[in-house]
Amino acid sequence: MVIYLDHAATTPMLPAVVEAYAGALPVVGNPSSIHSQGQNAKRMLEEAREAVALSVGADSVEVTFTSGGTEAINLAIKGLFWARAPRNRILATRAEHHATIDALEWLQQHEGAVIDWVPVSDTGLIDLDYLNAALSDDVALVTTLWANNEVGTLQPVRAVADLAAAHGVPVHADAVSAYGYLRLDFPSSGLAALSISAHKIGGPVGIGALVIARSATVTPLFHGGSQQRARSGTMDVAGSVAFGAAASMIESDQSRLVALRDRLIDGVAVAVPSAILRGDPIHRLPGNAHFTFPGCEGDSLLFLLDVAGFSVSTGSACQAGVPEASHVLLAMGLDEPTARGALRITLGHATTVAEVNAFVAALPDAVARARAAGYADREPHLGH
Structure with missing residues (x-):
């Protein structure tokens, strides 16, 4: 599922x-x-x-x-x-x-x-x-x-x-x-x-x-x-x-989403302490959690999480098949390498506590593997 x-x-x-x-x-x-x-x-x-x-x-x-x-x-x-x-x-x-x-x-x-x-x-x-x-x-x-x-x-x-x-x-x-x-x-x-x-x-x-x-x-x-x-x-x-x-059918679901969002943010902070929350920590959308992960490519994280059964987003533009750093994060003053390590998780009316908990549990392995892939790409390749 x-x-x-x-x-x-x-x-x-x-x-x-x-x-x-x-x-x-x-x-x-x-x-x-x-x-x-x-x-x-x-x-x-x-x-x-x-x-x-x-x-x-x-x-x-x-x-x-x-x-x-x-x-x-x-x-x-x-x-x-x-x-x-x-x-x-x-x-x-x-x-x-x-x-x-x-x-x-x-x-x-x-x-x-x-x-x-x-x-x-x-x-x-x-x-x-x-x-x-x-x-x-x-x-x-x-x-x-x-x-x-x-x-x-x-x-x-x-x-x-x-x-x-x-x-x-x-x-x-x-x-x-x-x-x-x-x-x-x-x-x-x-x-x-x-x-x-x-x-x-x-x-x-x-x-x-x-x-x-x-x-x-x-x-x-x-x-x-x-x-x-x-x-x-x-x-x-x-x-x-x-x-x-x-x-x-729009309902006042804000308090439930805020509680879920904060549970997600707190869980990520414990599971991956190096993750950095982006955006206003208080005045933000009820269902939005956006992080950058040092040493990771957001696209790698997205694909790894997709394989693990989670649909998330990098929040970055992709034009002509070439991933680009988020123009929003660049406008906020982040440098390009940092901006490329972004992940956006957004919750909705059907999101449950169990789903948030499952995501937090799966995140550390995805981050570790994305970092390993990133370090491997940066290593000099020897050969003929």
Whole structure:
């Protein structure tokens, strides 16, 4: 049996969500059609929109369904940027998700954006003093994570929004990793836009949403029908229904996950004393534990643990088949060799104490073998 400890990557679909999804798939009717079948599809869609809106305290009119978190983030960043022209400066950190960083770099290369990279601390916390000094009336937007997807650090979203509001600058928060694990109250956040995704809360892959404040203006990425406030395209009724079902089932599981996470962190500290916890030790996602292991390659650890029956993550990017050191850890000031020894363990609604205990028990052997492999690779090879 494989123990799944990679909930930050995706969560298993909940049985009730699978049932709702399967029930909606055969429904015939375009929700933009005015006949009865189309209106039935529209009713299902709007009920799902209401459920998603309720899960973050928003109004249903503020929810634009997307194909997932990546599209929601791109719509927020590019849409706010275009709507705020000729302002061309964007404030963000280098510890963001690649969906944000790649969108920013695209705007820099093709749309004349000037990216002002805000530093983060050694725990991944945004530098509010730098942000405050960098804010001015020529800034198009600020974008920040609500919670770091790799190291779990929680960002002071309301403080960021308050600083930006003094200059009339809209703020977008990527809350994909926070959604379902923290209570997100969109109206009190001060945000212009909030990105979320269904598959992080027990919903299906391929459906997400951008929550856009009534006061915010976002230029759409897609044109051709204006089916939604900020997005054209025939809407995915079944995916939306499944998203709504998952959103309506979000429970306050935070205290249980915090206890499990702390049990894991304490267990790792005893089992592998050289392991270093990364991210904020207190203000972090309930289910996130992220470590670096000196002398180990994170990929080696991942494969060894996989063979032992545990699914975890390095949290690092892998582009074109070439593993890279985590850009998040590098932004936090770690050097590349240290950053390459990372392992992210993330817990979810189905994680048990027994699974955490089993992981802690299996970890020392995996670390010892990964270190041995690393030392062997560094030894000079003699031969002809």
